[in-house]
Amino acid sequence: MTYVLIPGAGGDPRYWDLLVDELHARGHDAVAVPLPAADPDAALPEYAAAVRAVVDTHPEVVLVAQSLGAFTAPLVAAHPAVRLLVLLNPMIPAPGETPGDWWTATGHAEARAAYAAAQGRDPHAGVDLAVDFFHDVPADVAARLIDGPQESDAVFVHPNPLRRWPDVPTRVISGRDDRFFPADFQRRLAVDRLGVHPQELPGGHLLALSQPRLLAETLLNLTG
Structure with a gap:
């Protein structure tokens, strides 16, 4: 199996x-x-073509998509080599929805502000890479x-060619401490759009950087 x-x-x-x-070590x-x-x-379409070119060279694949990558992954997941789709702190799209429209459609700004306020941070602050993404x-x-x-x-802004979610098992992994996509927000979106309850791990939006060992073990557990 290739990830x-x-x-x-x-x-x-x-x-x-x-x-x-971590995956190679295992x-x-x-x-x-x-x-x-x-x-x-x-x-x-061009993003999906780049991913599909890699998938074409492997007989069995687990697709793992980070954040915005969740818009690309379902365009490739119908490929016969794909056995599982894993979305990591994802922007889960609705069919036809563009990434630009996603923010308002999901209520992201309100969710991020509410989480910042609950943590004692400025709910009106602009996006800061160090604070929102790299804090852990x-x-x-x-x-x-x-x-x-x-x-x-x-x-x-370009059209999203997704017309329906592909018929492939889909799992969602969320960072419990994600400041950009708060866990409650991710949970609601995953249930509403996919009928999937996320598996939550300690860590923020960039779990592959802050928790690579735990993430590798989680992915291996998902694939048996």
């Missing part, structure tokens, strides 16, 4: 490096897919990745 790993915003495959090492193949996120002409990532790891590539606007 094909889809990054989130920015399309940076380095996000998965620590998890790839005798499993893992491939992180670089996405053409900086290309102003590339959107979900080891400093040396954060230093290498915090200034990673940026996402172009194309993926957020």
